[in-house]
Amino acid sequence: MPAYRPSTPPPPPPTSARELISAHGGRVTRTRVAVIDVLLGSQHPLSHDEIAAALDGEHIAHDRVTLYRALEWLVEQGIAQRIASGERAWRFEIRRGGEHRHAHFHCERCGQILCLEDVPTPASAPLPPGFAVERAELVLHGACAACGRHAQEGEQ
Amino acid sequence: MPAYRPSTPPPPPPTSARELISAHGGRVTRTRVAVIDVLLGSQHPLSHDEIAAALDGEHIAHDRVTLYRALEWLVEQGIAQRIASGERAWRFEIRRGGEHRHAHFHCERCGQILCLEDVPTPASAPLPPGFAVERAELVLHGACAACGRHAQEGEQ
């Protein structure tokens, strides 16, 4: 006697990553889903390298180039945004609802990047005629609390 | 009869580049002087590549690495500053007197970078305790007047 088989299998739990991708007309692939999940789970923007490390940590096989292309696609679709952190590599973060563009803090000692959710980026500014602003990036550079403490201890 | 020879040759016109370098305890070298002159002559920050092209234009021989090191030294000395333009390469500009930190505009169509002398970068912002800001970078991204015009013409 065959095991019970419902006529329609239960739909997979609709991960928001999968939904996001489909909603933008893209194919739901392993790397895309994993990258979105990693970004969703992070409180600060991540570099390609950090994302790759996260995927490795979860034993999700992935190709370097595919990862770059996945990130590129996410940015094109407006699902994620790219940030010039002050280091050489781009960083990526999910564009969370509300769309309030915020500034970032870059610690020049340890390289850490932090979202300053409370610091908005200026939406406009006096520009030459004909110029149009589409987005603004504000990065504050300095020392984070941990690195500032170390410096003080060191200099006593 | 020998030609007239003054006992002390007339001092070379003290270029401000030469003075700047000496004042900072550096050796006055061909590349350093040329780089400063190029930067002084520009109204907007220049990439390594643009500076190299400018030197070529003036037939000033120079080595790629030496140019990188000259720029690095200028930044260390506080004579110039490095800007993350939104493209992959750094850009450099002389820190002109007054020290008023200004924002920059990056045209995402043509890549041009413009100094927004009238737009100050925020000097402070609400930060987590222990964090210290040392400098801020504000870059507005969008379309310059020329590129905006082209777009309009194209879409009619």
Place this chain on the structure above:
DNA sequence: ATTTTTGATGCAACATTGTAGCATTAGATT
């Protein structure tokens, strides 16, 4: 369920931007 379509992948090669090591040169000083 099978076939078809084509977006997306995975690999190798390449490009750009910047650094490190080290012998040699030349700017400044004695």
Place this chain on the structure above:
DNA sequence: AATCTAATGCTACAATGTTGCATCAAAAAT
């Protein structure tokens, strides 16, 4: 003129992306 050493000019190397193209597989069509 001799000396000292910062700076140069090479060559390699590193880090971060990008391009081309054959192959695969997600989604659609049958």
